[in-house]
Amino acid sequence: MSPDGQYIYFNRNGQLWRVNGDGTHEQQVQGMPGLCNVGEAWVPFGAGVYFMGCGKDGQHVEYLDLATHQVKVIYKPLNPPGDWLGGLSVSPDGKYLLYPQVDEQSSNLMLVENWR
16 A cells, blocks of 8 residues: 555556555556566555566666656665565665565475384
8 A cells, every 4th residue: 555545556467556545546557667576575655666676687676756657776685585575665764675685595405214
């Protein structure tokens, strides 16, 4: 939902859409690039939308200004999260943006002897 409660945002087939709070006037968000395989990684804030963009140079946090329809790269993570991001979050005062980062992945194989 937008901070002012006017719109509800949702993902439809990799595109960001919005609808009025009363369920009327459904429309695709103009200027928003297609969402990556991390389609849940966007959050409306202020006069725009923060989202995890994916380009030829990898994933980065971007901001779409809804008034101008311009996209600006905010930050390029050193270790992007890959296929599943788990969402973005912005503090109420707009000073902080939280995103997950993958620092390490590992797995352990275990041998169970005499298993029946």
